[in-house]
Amino acid sequence: MEPLRHIAGVACPIALANVDTDQILPARFLQRPRSEGHGPVLFHDMRFDAAGKPRPEFPLNRPAWTGARILVARRNFGAGSSRESAVYALVDYGVRCVIAPSFGDIFAANAVNNGLLPARVSEAAAEELIAALEHGAEEVAIDLEAQSIRTGNHVVAFEIDPVWRMKLLNGWNDLDLTLSYSRDIAAFVAADARLRPWAPPPPDLPSR
Amino acid sequence: MNRTQGTPSTLFDKLWRSHEVVTREDGATLLWVDRHFVHEGSFHAFDQLKALGAGVARPDLTFGIADHYVPTRARSTGIPDGDIRRMVAGLSANAAAHKIALFGLDDPRQGIVHVVGPEQGLTLPGLLIVCGDSHTSTHGAFGAYAFGIGASEVAHVLMTQTLWQKKPKRMRTRVDGTTGPGIGAKDIALSIIARIGADGAAGHAVEYAGEAVRALSMEGRLTLCNLSIEAGARCGMVAPDEKTIAYLRGRPFAPAGEAFERAAADWLALASDADAAFDREVSLDGADIAPVVTWGVSPEDALPIDGVVPDPARAADPGRAEQIRDALAYMNLAPGQRLTDIRVDRVFIGSCTNSRIEDLRAAAAVLAGRKARVPGMVSPGSSLVKRRAEEEGLDRIFKEAGLEWVESGCSMCVGINGDQVPSGERCASTTNRNFKGRQGPGARTHLMSPAMVAAAAVAGHLVDVRPLIAGRI
Numbered sequence: 001m002e003p004l005r006h007i008a009g010v011a012c013p014i015a016l017a018n019v020d021t022d023q024i025l026p027a028r029f030l031q032r033p034r035s036e037g038h039g040p041v042l043f044h045d046m047r048f049d050a051a052g053k054p055r056p057e058f059p060l061n062r063p064a065w066t067g068a069r070i071l072v073a074r075r076n077f078g079a080g081s082s083r084e085s086a087v088y089a090l091v092d093y094g095v096r097c098v099i100a101p102s103f104g105d106i107f108a109a110n111a112v113n114n115g116l117l118p119a120r121v122s123e124a125a126a127e128e129l130i131a132a133l134e135h136g137a138e139e140v141a142i143d144l145e146a147q148s149i150r151t152g153n154h155v156v157a158f159e160i161d162p163v164w165r166m167k168l169l170n171g172w173n174d175l176d177l178t179l180s181y182s183r184d185i186a187a188f189v190a191a192d193a194r195l196r197p198w199a200p201p202p203p204d205l206p207s208r
Numbered sequence: 209m210n211r212t213q214g215t216p217s218t219l220f221d222k223l224w225r226s227h228e229v230v231t232r233e234d235g236a237t238l239l240w241v242d243r244h245f246v247h248e249g250s251f252h253a254f255d256q257l258k259a260l261g262a263g264v265a266r267p268d269l270t271f272g273i274a275d276h277y278v279p280t281r282a283r284s285t286g287i288p289d290g291d292i293r294r295m296v297a298g299l300s301a302n303a304a305a306h307k308i309a310l311f312g313l314d315d316p317r318q319g320i321v322h323v324v325g326p327e328q329g330l331t332l333p334g335l336l337i338v339c340g341d342s343h344t345s346t347h348g349a350f351g352a353y354a355f356g357i358g359a360s361e362v363a364h365v366l367m368t369q370t371l372w373q374k375k376p377k378r379m380r381t382r383v384d385g386t387t388g389p390g391i392g393a394k395d396i397a398l399s400i401i402a403r404i405g406a407d408g409a410a411g412h413a414v415e416y417a418g419e420a421v422r423a424l425s426m427e428g429r430l431t432l433c434n435l436s437i438e439a440g441a442r443c444g445m446v447a448p449d450e451k452t453i454a455y456l457r458g459r460p461f462a463p464a465g466e467a468f469e470r471a472a473a474d475w476l477a478l479a480s481d482a483d484a485a486f487d488r489e490v491s492l493d494g495a496d497i498a499p500v501v502t503w504g505v506s507p508e509d510a511l512p513i514d515g516v517v518p519d520p521a522r523a524a525d526p527g528r529a530e531q532i533r534d535a536l537a538y539m540n541l542a543p544g545q546r547l548t549d550i551r552v553d554r555v556f557i558g559s560c561t562n563s564r565i566e567d568l569r570a571a572a573a574v575l576a577g578r579k580a581r582v583p584g585m586v587s588p589g590s591s592l593v594k595r596r597a598e599e600e601g602l603d604r605i606f607k608e609a610g611l612e613w614v615e616s617g618c619s620m621c622v623g624i625n626g627d628q629v630p631s632g633e634r635c636a637s638t639t640n641r642n643f644k645g646r647q648g649p650g651a652r653t654h655l656m657s658p659a660m661v662a663a664a665a666v667a668g669h670l671v672d673v674r675p676l677i678a679g680r681i
Contacts, residue, residue: 004477013526015530016530016531016534017506017527017528017531018406018505018506018508018531019409020641020643021508021645022641022645022646023641023643023644023645026645026649027622027624027646028429028623028624028649030249031277031291031294031295031559031624033251033253035253040535040610044323045588045644045645047522047647048648050649056629070667072497074527074531075407076405076406076410076440076506078409078505079406079407079440080342080437080641080643081341081342081356081641082340082342082356082357083249083357083358084358084359084360085358087358097437102407102410103410104407104440104443105376105411106355106357106358106437106442107354108452109357109358109361110358110359110360110361113358113360113361114360123527127527149269162234162235163234163235163236166234167620174360174364174372175363175364175367175368177372178238178368178372179363179368179372180229181229181238181507184229184230184238185229185238185368185369187231188240189240192226192240195226196226196334197467197470198332198334198463198467198468198470198471198474198476199242199332199335200242200268200269200294200333200464201243201268201269201330201461202461202464203268205309205461206460206461207395
């Protein structure tokens, strides 16, 4: 993963709570291979009508907000399923950060695994940002090291789990890290066989 | 593993500790994974392995189950839709390539992963269980630490049999007292979600406790833990007790003989110590719980059946008002409308939430000798549940009522196998998500218990099931 320190660009308000992963990526696109790119299907049924025409009222379809790198939403963004394709859709569209008062736990973990910053702010701060964006503010600058969000002269702090912050700042990949603990894993397995002999399934699997 | 090491521990503390491989200075912990379930949707992770030229570290702890895309009708003639056929075949190919045991489409044990795991005894107390599906929280009913993961995490588990996690906070949700007749685990769960919100338990591991929880069967506990994710919790759990042990004895993949007795003793010791501390406590009185239905587009939009559709003009804040307005527009409902006046176009009984034998019995008790006024389908949670239901004659009750009795799979809960609610139609459903478009583009979903869905089928509108089962249960 590429290290992530600063994000600056157009921010788009999605002024709804509980924007679930079925809205971010409808289930019928789940079979889409990663190589095909998920940007075109981001928020598909909110962005497009049944005939496939853009819905003019959807924020990302307004010229000022099209191509936004940052989204600001109300509470519980990314609730619902574990589909990582919801994150692929945001990332492939060009979104690098979602700002909201709370996130679905699985969504947030998936986001960090794909270099997308889930920035947690208070409900009041989210409302202020949404209002500012709806009243003409467009550019937002995020500093992950300082955990700050700047709009014009206004700066608010955001929260993120320190482990996730370090992971994003350094562009760390879990797998490389885990492989450096192979000896600890082997030691765990040996000790566990004595402590929990009942944990593994039977060696000769029951057949149908 | 179950020693309290000085300080009193919760069930979750004990589960966490027994899986801890290493904890870094920054608090990230590498956890050992005991069981990993994969399904058709896990293809992204297998693709990642392929790109890296990597293998599966522990195929013996990995199990493949075909459920998300499987057809529920005319299985013997193959899958007509090429895309769906490719998804089911992809899982078989990945399982074969990596020597992973597979419960495939033609296996008599096939079913929904969260039904098959417990049914086969693959799910045991004290285990850490993951799957690329958010409803993996279901398995916590056995006192397991079970949670859904994304594709990158699935790939990590496939390659290392471990996962990095930060320890969540501990929350206890107590349901004390006794629930009334006709009230099921679904009503309890929806009442909790309505109370704390769809993100109310985010960042927490939830333990369900109290008299009404202990009184639930294993099936009921599975429903309760299944819906933990709809309150924002990645995992929910119930401490193992004699019911847990009795359910598991003799299951195909569970330990047998003396090994089982040793295991059972360990499992019973997992319960939270009496004076263990939780970061947060929520408590409900079981006697207050009525049959619950959802009216909106989030599981938190839930109310007792004798309620009315909320009025955005009376909402606590402008944000909530906008949320209600948006939900009512999608659901085509009016503020103040009585919930019992909401007509339905079809019903669905199935999904990892409510498709077990007890769910089917509860629905059949309402439908016996009655006709459904609307079309609908019943999809049992597994092929073994289907067989059992047929032995009990439940299939005849559903068919005589006019409902379709089909094969097992995720089916109309997520609609990706082709079983969908047509756009604009309203469905009374035993599933877990009333999100916009969840059961198909433009579909309107009302979540409720199997008994309540059966009652809606009979009445043609949402209705209190209790008068319909008087004298029947």
